[in-house]
Amino acid sequence: MDNNTYDAIVVGTGISGGWAAKELTEKGLKTLVLERGRMVRHGEYPTATLEPWQFEYAGRPTQRDLERQGVQARTGYTITQATKHWFVDDVDNPYTEIKRFDWMRGYQVGGRSIVWGRQSYRWSPIDFEANARDGHGVDWPIRYEDLAPWYDYVESFIGVSGQAEGLPQLPDGKFLPPMELNCVEKYFRDVLAEKFGRRLTIGRAAHLTALLPHSPQRGLCQYRNRCMRGCPYGAYFSSLSSTLPAAEKTGNMTLRPNSIVYEIIYDEKKNRATGVRVIDAETNQHHEFFARVIFLCASTFGSTFIMLNSVSNRFPNGFGNDSGELGCNIMDHHLNVGASAEVEGFDDKYYVGRRPNGVYIVRYRNIGNDKRDYVRGFGYQGHAGRTGWTSVVTQDVLGADIKTKAATPGPWYIYLGGFGEMLPYHENRVTLDRTRTDKWGLPVLAFDAELKENERKMRKDMMQDAVEMLEAAGFKNVRPFDAEIGVGLGIHEMGTARMGRDPKTSVLNAWNQVHACKNVFVTDGSCMTSSACVNPSLTYMALTARAANYAVEELKRRNL
């Protein structure tokens, strides 16, 4: 074994890569973990404890920031003085938009697990059966029962606070104590139950509301709601706070940051991947690393890029792309549609603390006897709170009165934003654009994806239902919204190397193995066969742990 050879290689250190690293190293494999971005260790969060008055520009981005990160700023909340260092430089990392596409990403150890929304929901049996039932996309090669024990496993390790609800469309998990609903949210929950038979529950969030004995480096949530800066308490799950420390503890992990994997090395005679090719992001030197098994966890489009860019006689159209589906079937959750309202009658109530979590209204469309003119469904994420000083800007208040008015908590409001399922369309795809290159001379990705009729019909319900529910609760000044969005803004990109039963129509099998090259596993969002309407990260974790376990068993059986 030379010093470039390992038992396993994991590409990426985000949510999926961290899990692959933990599982493979804990099972005894000498594992090289490659991350294209810079090194970050748990606790190295430069803005985590800064107070509001310690940020220049009141935290807002400058024009200079936007020159470098204008694409990353499209969400409106990602590029701030508190968080901009977790997102890529768009000038160094360009991509082509055949149609508008919002690709938000962060290149550093920990990836986007540092900035994720932490909402953690299981997919339901209904979600795994949806494609087979209505004929969109291809059938999942697994069912809920295949993944359920792995959901148990990852939830127990990361810590998910939540409330069991006993609903078939949103299976309960292994929950830590739930966070609290405030008085307006409780009232609204009761209205929805009584008048609509719909369920509002506190968000299921990967925050510690109880300590985990197996992760002594992690502390309880302090309700600061500064999570996107990185949590010095380790209170929410990230690769940095949780899985990478576990992997490091085994002594089996070699972590190499600044390592841009751009190609899988394929041995045609053995029909095996033997390793990966890397550009050092700092020195621009090329390296090769070898292993018996490779886990691609570079994010949906990161892994898809590596596969598209790995061309050989055997795979002229991209690695493992016999089906022609590699890069196709881009999915996201479509959002920025819903309604908000003002709430009267609770002015004698307020709250202490900044809850880093909201409420969730569980999917009810196309469930049971409900039938719509579209397939699949949506959930809502939202919250209620009291307005702060900003409402004074447009009030008829000047002078000393501004202080008095701003210091008096403003009216309660409630906000509901839909998260809708997006169907897998073959023509929604990403390809390589070889006419352009990034800072390292690599070709860039070109996106051509859009929402279609099913999503547009669903959005009508997403807006109208929100209005109907808020009005039924007696809330005032109900304001619907439906912002035109490109695909990607949900930052839940999925589907470009999908799992399936048939190698002719899918890239990966039921174990996340590339159909045509069994020692390569892809376990990030690219593997997803459909998108459901719930946040997908927990499912990536469960799939990754399951695939890693299988890979090690196959190694032991000498099948890999």
Added chain:
Amino acid sequence: MSLNPTLDRRELIKRVAYLMGGAVSAPAVLGILQGCTAKTPTGTWTPVFFTAAQAALVEEVADILIPRTDTPGAKDVGVPAFIDLMLKDTYPKRDQDRYLEGLNAFEAGARARHGRDFLKLDAGTRVDYVRHVHEKALLGMRTGATNGDTGQQFLMMTKELTLLGFFSSEVGCTQVLQHSSVPGEYRCVPLAEAGNGRTWAE
């Protein structure tokens, strides 16, 4: 990743964008520095964007918007310098120009109404004039009738920046509003039991 935008901020951005006559967006070239060396009348800061005369006017308007009371005012906590820096570094050129155009219109309005430059009016008249422009701006907003008065837009942009600067200052957060760095819990409580009952800064 899930969104957790505060309604406050979304609404604010929308409303201010409306006041400015369109969406605030598009990266643009940095503004040209003007009058870098001139000190303001108070002599406490050196503008990097405004001329000395512009700085003096903005300083006065900000201090009328949030004066010193039993707690410090906008001028005391450095809001004028904050506005100057925000305009230089965070505003695209188009909005910088719109702001300065509005400032001139605001000045011209003072001359038309009161017969002399804003800063040469007595203190009471200055306050009256700011209130007058403010009322007209709010009326236009409520009725949805944008009469394109850039002086009104200037005042509302200055109000937004003054409040932003003041309530993101330590004084604004801790002496006027209340702030808790590490709350340690989230509970819904009677208003009287929510710290000192004031609005939370963060």
